[in-house]
Amino acid sequence: MANTIQVDVVSAEEQIYSGPAEFVALPGEAGELGIYPKHTPLITRIKPGAVRIRVPGQTEEEFVFVAGGILEVQPRTVTVMADTAIRGKDLDEAKANQVKKMAEEAMTNRESDVDYAIAQAELAIAVAQLAAIQKLRKKH
16 A cells, blocks of 8 residues: 555544545545645645545546535545535435525525625536536446
8 A cells, every 4th residue: 555645534513434545536626636645735725626536556546516615635545525426426416406496596686796796606516416426327
């Protein structure tokens, strides 16, 4: 296991994943990030989307949806501190579609700029969650 990196994915509620990885990919603020062991130190914000973790000895990647947060990379560790994190197997497509529909309606029937901004953020998360579900389906 000499060529692995320790990965921790946490949310405010719980630790979602902790273990070794050969590779981690996630949605950075400026685009998709790929992290291998001995990566240059980095701290950046992450966007809503899928965190893919290639675990040594497993054919299937671990898959976690994050609704934004902070990424810290050190040469031997990767820490994802997510606003909200959901294991791939726990994603609910019907619920994501419902949130998307409600956010679209709120944007159409807005009463203030604050309502519009909240609806816009909820819509972005729902769309990212649905995209993550589609990615997960393609892998299975």
